[in-house]
Amino acid sequence: MMKKILIVDDEKNIRDLLSIYLQKAGFDTVQAKNGQEALDLFEKEKPHLIILDLMLPYVNGLAVAKKIRRHSNIPILMLTAKAEEDDRVSGLELGADDYVVKPFSPREVVARVKSLLRRSYADERIIKIKDLEIHPKKMKVIKKGTEITLTTKEFKILTILAEKPGIVFSREQIMDKTYTEYDEVVFDRTIDAYIKNIRKKLSDNPKHPEYIESVYGAGYKFKGEK
Amino acid sequence: MMKKILIVDDEKNIRDLLSIYLQKAGFDTVQAKNGQEALDLFEKEKPHLIILDLMLPYVNGLAVAKKIRRHSNIPILMLTAKAEEDDRVSGLELGADDYVVKPFSPREVVARVKSLLRRSYADERIIKIKDLEIHPKKMKVIKKGTEITLTTKEFKILTILAEKPGIVFSREQIMDKTYTEYDEVVFDRTIDAYIKNIRKKLSDNPKHPEYIESVYGAGYKFKGEK
DNA sequence: TGTCAATTTCATAATTTCTTCACATTTGTT
DNA sequence: AACAAATGTGAAGAAATTATGAAATTGACA
Numbered sequence: 186m187m188k189k190i191l192i193v194d195d196e197k198n199i200r201d202l203l204s205i206y207l208q209k210a211g212f213d214t215v216q217a218k219n220g221q222e223a224l225d226l227f228e229k230e231k232p233h234l235i236i237l238d239l240m241l242p243y244v245n246g247l248a249v250a251k252k253i254r255r256h257s258n259i260p261i262l263m264l265t266a267k268a269e270e271d272d273r274v275s276g277l278e279l280g281a282d283d284y285v286v287k288p289f290s291p292r293e294v295v296a297r298v299k300s301l302l303r304r305s306y307a308d309e310r311i312i313k314i315k316d317l318e319i320h321p322k323k324m325k326v327i328k329k330g331t332e333i334t335l336t337t338k339e340f341k342i343l344t345i346l347a348e349k350p351g352i353v354f355s356r357e358q359i360m361d362k363t364y365t366e367y368d369e370v371v372f373d374r375t376i377d378a379y380i381k382n383i384r385k386k387l388s389d390n391p392k393h394p395e396y397i398e399s400v401y402g403a404g405y406k407f408k409g410e411k
Numbered sequence: 412m413m414k415k416i417l418i419v420d421d422e423k424n425i426r427d428l429l430s431i432y433l434q435k436a437g438f439d440t441v442q443a444k445n446g447q448e449a450l451d452l453f454e455k456e457k458p459h460l461i462i463l464d465l466m467l468p469y470v471n472g473l474a475v476a477k478k479i480r481r482h483s484n485i486p487i488l489m490l491t492a493k494a495e496e497d498d499r500v501s502g503l504e505l506g507a508d509d510y511v512v513k514p515f516s517p518r519e520v521v522a523r524v525k526s527l528l529r530r531s532y533a534d535e536r537i538i539k540i541k542d543l544e545i546h547p548k549k550m551k552v553i554k555k556g557t558e559i560t561l562t563t564k565e566f567k568i569l570t571i572l573a574e575k576p577g578i579v580f581s582r583e584q585i586m587d588k589t590y591t592e593y594d595e596v597v598f599d600r601t602i603d604a605y606i607k608n609i610r611k612k613l614s615d616n617p618k619h620p621e622y623i624e625s626v627y628g629a630g631y632k633f634k635g636e637k
Numbered sequence: 638t639g640t641c642a643a644t645t646t647c648a649t650a651a652t653t654t655c656t657t658c659a660c661a662t663t664t665g666t667t
Numbered sequence: 668a669a670c671a672a673a674t675g676t677g678a679a680g681a682a683a684t685t686a687t688g689a690a691a692t693t694g695a696c697a
Contacts, residue, residue: 311482336643351549374685375645381687391686392652400550401653401684402563562654600674601656607676617675618663625674627664 350409576635
């Protein structure tokens, strides 16, 4: 199936350059010249990936990324003019999956687009942690040879935590990453309920958790050295 | 923490050259001369980054990258003999995060390794001071390999002090930075109580403090050179 | 439309942290 | 040395957060 790429940049030259190369590589492209247009087109065109300039007029690229991230986990490739660490860090924090520093080679952008698409849509990476094997493709967790079936949301939440062991995620962060629908606001304690279920299924004692640890006043984290 | 680099190349000269430069830059290195060895060492040594030659005997570098990518998103720096764009493209497609064309300057490799590590582990903004490592994202402090768990407020206060060693903070300043609510007024001695707890957890003797020093009539400071 | 599983909310119990307080100890000053 | 002011500390009640079972709601699908 042909994948559609949304290109967001205020410079027409750049948009066109990327369009040409991406189309040559077999992608469908749509262009937006500012944040508002980007959000509109994101809704309307439902692209498979977004190339987003960090420095946009009016609405900054980070804000656009954040808005989109609230509703979707579409891969985002950020274009950054300067290699400043702060930009880079907040870009990645807010959900950009990769970034390219300007000036870039169009071919490199194409390569990264392909890489991102592959990573995002052919996700069969198995997370091995402690005595668990998390199989995204099968939506299953194997613990010491025994299959444990989780529901979609339980699985998603476990994956978020297990991908970055040791890192504390607030309930809000977990919700942002878990919920894709618009306007969906859920009660804080909902996350607790999921954690409870996951723990039960993994036989993870909340008093002496082997996997998911509560961090009072902060959130949850997957127990781990890393 | 010292980062470990796995170097995979069939030429001993190249492996050694890279090892020397990387070690000089403060990295730990492990070497593999073919794909199988690379996979074994990847499992056993759990490196933080892999430098991988594209052209390996028996099992090609791309295949190795692909296999590793099934279980991990460790950063991979690919070494390519020829500057062909195709290699670069497929390397990036298969999950290499960056590449260097042979013949390369060892210094450039070191620079890219640093950059990749920064990118991949960007979410660990660790404050290192004396024998402490303060991990904000993990909400914990590591002292000589031992994890110390602090509460939210304890952690916050320790961070305030440790970020600017030598600078004295009054109780009021500490409160201002710790409490976000306006009207909230707490008893002066509350800060003392927190300092007491932090000191206890860090085994910091108030009489001969190694970390948090009381400044009579002024407040507290993190003992330090600066 | 009915049913079952998943999702979400809610109420309450259990736990942890926060804050205060009283008293002990130390520090600085005269 | 004596005094005043500031800091150290253990204990305890208050406040906040998390755990959890049960109930209500939603959603997919026959």
